[in-house]
Amino acid sequence: MRSPRYALLFPGQGAQFPGMAERFHDRSPTVRDLFDTAERQTGLPLRQICFHTDRIDQARTDWNQPAVFLAGLAGWYALTEEWERRGVTNPPVCVAGHSLGHFTALAAAGALSTPDALELVRRRGExxxxxxxxxxxxxxTLVGLAESTVARLVREADDRAVSVAAVNGPDQVVVSGADSAVEKVMDRALHAGAERVVRLAIALAAHSPLMASAAAQFAPLVSAAALREPRTPVLLNTTGHASRDVAEIRADLHRHMLAPVQWWRCLQTARDAGVELLVDGGPGRTLSKVMRRDLPAGAVHSLDHPRGAEALLP
Structure with a gap:
């Protein structure tokens, strides 16, 4: 019996929860070493943030991003350690990450070393x-409206102050921007027939023009990053295309902070490549919940589950 062809996927900011990655840490020497190294490098109490901090405090962006990155990588490290113990080799067909999760994916694929990826994530969060x-x-998040409809609502509200931040499915679109402009889009979305409109519990306008100053300061770090060809194709956030080309990956990172996350295109690219199972590498199952709305039953599997590794064993 062969194991399924799978894509390894990582969530972004908002996936945090108290206790994230703690069970991986408790059972895996490799993960404990990962935390030791990350705490020394960043000077942050990452065990405290991941394991013992409430979700509201975890949401603080300069803490959240290194913590969520580390928790996602911890699950992957624990899984590969278990495979090595069993003598199993089962690499993914491709990797991808949603927004912040893209950096976890780059580290998992070997396009960035873990220390280099963590440093980029730390500075990005700051x-x-x-x-x-x-x-x-x-x-x-606006559910039940097509991307074209949401784009029209954004233009009508003031597309200098609000923009499409992510396309998570054919009718799951995230908008981001100035508070009043986002509220205006939410109200118009309800009048346009949206099934659900949810303001995210985050005081941040990611992937919007409000991040222009942060993007300008982040750009030199991207230019200097020691990227290398990944072991497996990476699905690019801004286009959804699969790539192992260092120049393309770097160009995507330069656009990354301001451009919308084309997540649905990433998933379509993965399925077109013959992927049978989309594996949410965690932390948590936030990404799984987003994907399950638009995908067949059984197409999504969460690694952050007591028996998460078993679905990937031959």
């Missing part, structure tokens, strides 16, 4: 946190 303190902002 810059985005500073931008949010300076300009505020909000994000909201």
């Amino acid at each position: 810059l985005m946190h500073a931008a949010s303190l300076a300009s505020g902002g909000a994000m909201a």
Whole structure:
């Protein structure tokens, strides 16, 4: 019996929860070493943030991004350690990450070393946190409207102050921007027949023009990053295309903070490549819940589950 062809996927900011990655940490020496190294590198109490901090405090952007990155990588490290113990080799067909999760995917695929990816994530979190303190902002998920409809609502509201931040499915679109402009889009979405409109519990306008100053300061770090050809194709956030080309991956990172996340295109690319199972690498199952709305039953599997590794064993 062969194991399924799978894509390894990682969530972004908002996936945090108290206790994330703790069970991987408790059973895996490799994960404990990962936390030791990350705490020394960043100076952050990452065990405390991941294991013992409530979800509201975990949401602080400059803490959240290194913690969610580390928790996602911990699950992958624990899984590969278990495979090595069993003598199993089962690499993914491709990897991808949603927004912040893209950096976890790059590290998992070997396009960035773990220390280099963590340093980029740490600086990204600091810059985005500073931008949010300076300009505020909000994000909201609109369910039940096509991307074209949401794009029209954004233009009508003021597309200099609000923009499409992510396309998570054919009728799951996230908007981001100035608080008043996001509220206006939410109200118009309800009048346009949206099934559900949810303001995200985050004081941040990711993937919007309000991140322009953060993106400008992040750009030199992307230019200097020691990227290398990944072991497996990476699905690019801004296009949804699969790539192992270092120049393409770097160009995607330069656009990454301001452009919308084309998540639905990423999933379609994975399925077109013969992927049979989409594996949510965690932390948590936030990404699984987003994907299950638009995909067949059994197409999505969460690694952050007591028996998460078993679906990937031959």
